[in-house]
Amino acid sequence: MSIHQTSFVLSVEDLTVSFDGFKAVDGLTFYVEPNECRVMIGPNGAGKTTVLDLICGRTRATGGSVRFKDQELLTMREDQIVLAGVGRKFQTPSVYEDLSVFENLELSFPRGHGVFGSLFFRRDAEVKDRIQEIAETIFLADLLDEKAAFLSHGQKQWLEIGMLLIQDPELLMLDEPVAGMSVAERKKTAELLNRIIDHRSVIVIEHDMGFVEDIATRVTVLHQGKTLSEGKMDKVKNDPKVIEVYLGH
Amino acid sequence: MQIDRKTRFLTREEAIYFGLLAAVIFLILPLALDSFRLNLFGKYLTYAFVAIGLVLCWGAGGILSLGQGVFFGLGGYAMAMFLKLEASTPEATAIQSTPGIPDFMDWNQITALPWWWEPFNSLAFSLIAVVIVPVAFAFIIGVAMFRRRVGGVYFAIITQAIAAILTILIIGQQGFTGGVNGITDLRTLKGWDIRTDEAKEILYFVNAVLLFACLFAAQYVRRSKLGRLLIAMRDQEDRVRFSGYDVASFKIFVFCLGAAFAGIGGAMFTLQVGFMSPTLVGIVPSIEMVIFAAVGGRLSILGAVYGTLLVNWAKTTLSESFPELWLLGLGALFIAVVMFFPNGLAGLWSEQVMPRLRKLFAGRGAGARPPAAPVPANSASAPDSPAAKAAAE
Incomplete structure (x- = not known):
């Protein structure tokens, strides 16, 4: 047991949340290993986004436990969870529209997160070089001084991914990173994600099955807040239960 | 290279605007106005302290407080209490049944100075209280509201209710606070008569220097990463939270900073006008202060100063000729600004x-x-x- 606790990056056990009696997530248990890319699929309303919300503290769980490197996340505040090393990308691109791309990235730089730390934060060479490096990774190096409001939908998604990268989280959670993208953007994003999921554990929610097959180490299929099936993509794809509730239509 | 630009304290353009405002306040107004009018503008400028705080809280951070009069009042009362005690020497109050205490206490059958008035015998304590009392109060409100994630309209309504409560409290406890009349008949500051024309002129310049100190402080905050975080929070509070920032503590900080500015403004009001009363604490003045900031431009600290001067000048001029129309005019002005020039005069410029x-x-x-x-x-x-x-x- 204790061996397990230390070898997993994330241990979700018996996680439950109920909204007015409706159990959106119901006794969910799964483990994420180092460098694993876990993809969550499932029909609408299966509780995928809620699981991410529970892990990052946006929604409070009614029961169970979420341990990240032996820290219990369920009792921590959102910002503490982030500083512990869990990054979260939202479904709709959320970037700071009134700030430039540079400033968007700068705010995610992991330094000066307290009130006075940010008041006396210096934009030194280390910060600038790191931002330049990230901007090149996310294809936005030429747009550093552009206001984020003027970016295209796809570019905003990349920017948000960039903001997560600069945090350098050990566990990265992405909620439908390629939704609403053009074919060309989608391809570029897949390439980008493949590069960034290399050295960290990732949980991705995605509907695009081609994309899932491309990146997933393992897949969890959620249905009505419970695990329907779990394992390698091949196994899950041929699971009759999965075919019936999800892949079938 | 262009990236460095924005972290500079003042861009060339901003330096020019700061210079222009300094010229208006330090040269043009004192040269163009007689002593009475200059004092009047000095009074207006004390509201500008509040407006600058509102630009930070509301314009940058999206926190609309309709109770800034509370902090203005607390600063003003702290100053007034010191001045009142100095004016209430046993000799000056010999005709009272209890000499040596403020006159309004005597009128209310109070026979000894309340314990919480005692420290205001000290000028140093009073000056510290001018800033610390509003900040402490803002901190308590801030922790109670922002930790529970109360924001937006709810926050505005609650701050307005606090303004109303404090007004009622001050009026109700007239033995301790001077009631609806406020604390009046203030005379000297450490023996220096503040009622002479000369003293009023000096106080005008002290006020102006303090105003610029607050403007520079506000500019520093806006230029810092904290300033950009405020803008980010206004747009995407969740994203800021999930970038590892404790959003509430930033809101508490900026709310306290606005309260500190307001407290300084209130103290300068007391010194220049010679009294402090609950009419400057309640809902109406608090909303008026928001209008000053809105008219000047809620995103511009300098705009807020111009807005304050302009609206107050208009108020004095127009309410002399059409007293009953002024409030309607002010309301119409606010609606017009919100609908047609959301960024106020500064935005228009x-x-x-x-x-x-x-x-x-x-x-x-x-x-x-x-x-x-x-x-x-x-x-x-x-x-x-x-x-x-x-x-x-």
């Missing part, structure tokens, strides 16, 4: 006037040296940056 002036200059001075580089030049030079960086490496 930077969006309408400046582009036209630039065009005019660019047209005339095409052959000559280019005039002050317009802002868009900023983004035009963007592609240079990676190249320049590469060259440097």
Whole structure:
């Protein structure tokens, strides 16, 4: 047991949340290993986004436990969870529209997160070089001084991914990173994600099955807040239960 | 290179605007106005402290407080309590049944100075209280509201209720606070008569210097990463939270800073006008202060100062001639600003006037040296940056 606790990056056990009696997530248990890319699929309303919300503290769980490197996340505040090393990308691109791309990235730089730390934060060479490096990774190096409001939908998604990268989280959670993208953007994003999921554990929610097959180490299929099936993509794809509730239509 | 620009304390353009405002406040107004009018403008400028705080809280951070009069009042009362005690010497109050205590206490059958008035015998304590009391109160409100994630309209309503409560409390406890009349008949500051024309002129300049100190402090905050975080929070509070920031503590900080500015303004009001009363604490003055900031431009600290001067000047002038129409006019002005110029006078200036002036200059001075580089030049030079960086490496 204790061996397990230390070898997993994330241990979700018996996680439950109920909204007015409706159990959106119901006794969910799964483990994420180092460098694993876990993809969550499932029909609408299966509780995928809620699981991410529970892990990052946006929604409070009614029961169970979420341990990240032996820290219990369920009792921590959102910002503490982030500083512990869990990054979260939202479904709709959320970037700071009134700030430039540079400033968007700068705010995610992991330094000066307290009130006075940010008041006396210096934009030194280390910060600038790191931002330049990230901007090149996310294809936005030429747009550093552009206001984020003027970016295209796809570019905003990349920017948000960039903001997560600069945090350098050990566990990265992405909620439908390629939704609403053009074919060309989608391809570029897949390439980008493949590069960034290399050295960290990732949980991705995605509907695009081609994309899932491309990146997933393992897949969890959620249905009505419970695990329907779990394992390698091949196994899950041929699971009759999965075919019936999800892949079938 | 263009990236460095924005962390500079003042851009060239901003330095010019700061200089212009300094010229107006330190030279033009004192030279153009007689002593009475100058004192009046000095009074207006004390509201500008509040307006600057509102630009930070509301304009930058999206936290609309309709209770800034509370902090203005607390600062003003702290100052007034000291001045009142100094004016209530046993000799000056010999006709009272209890000499040596403020007159309004005597009228209310109070026979000894309440314990919490005692420390205000000290000028040093009073000056510290001018800032600390409003900040402490703002901190308590801030922790109670922002930790529970109360925001937006709810926060505005609660702050308004607090303004109403404090007014009622002050009026109700008239033995301790002077009631509805407030604390009046203030005379000297450490023996220096503050009622003479000369003293009022000096206080005007003290006020102006303090105002610029607050403007510089506000500018520093806006230029810091904290300033950008406030803007980010206004747009995407969740994203800021999930970038590892404790959003509540930033809101508490900026709310306390606004309260500190307001407290200083209140103290300067007391000194220049010679009294402090609950009429400056309640809902109406608190909302008026929001209107000053809105008219001047809620995104511009300098705009807030101009807005305060302009609205107050209009109030004095118009309410002399049409006293019953003024409040309606003020309401109409607020609605007009919100609907047609959401960024106020400052927005009108930077969006309408400046582009036209630039065009005019660019047209005339095409052959000559280019005039002050317009802002868009900023983004035009963007592609240079990676190249320049590469060259440097």
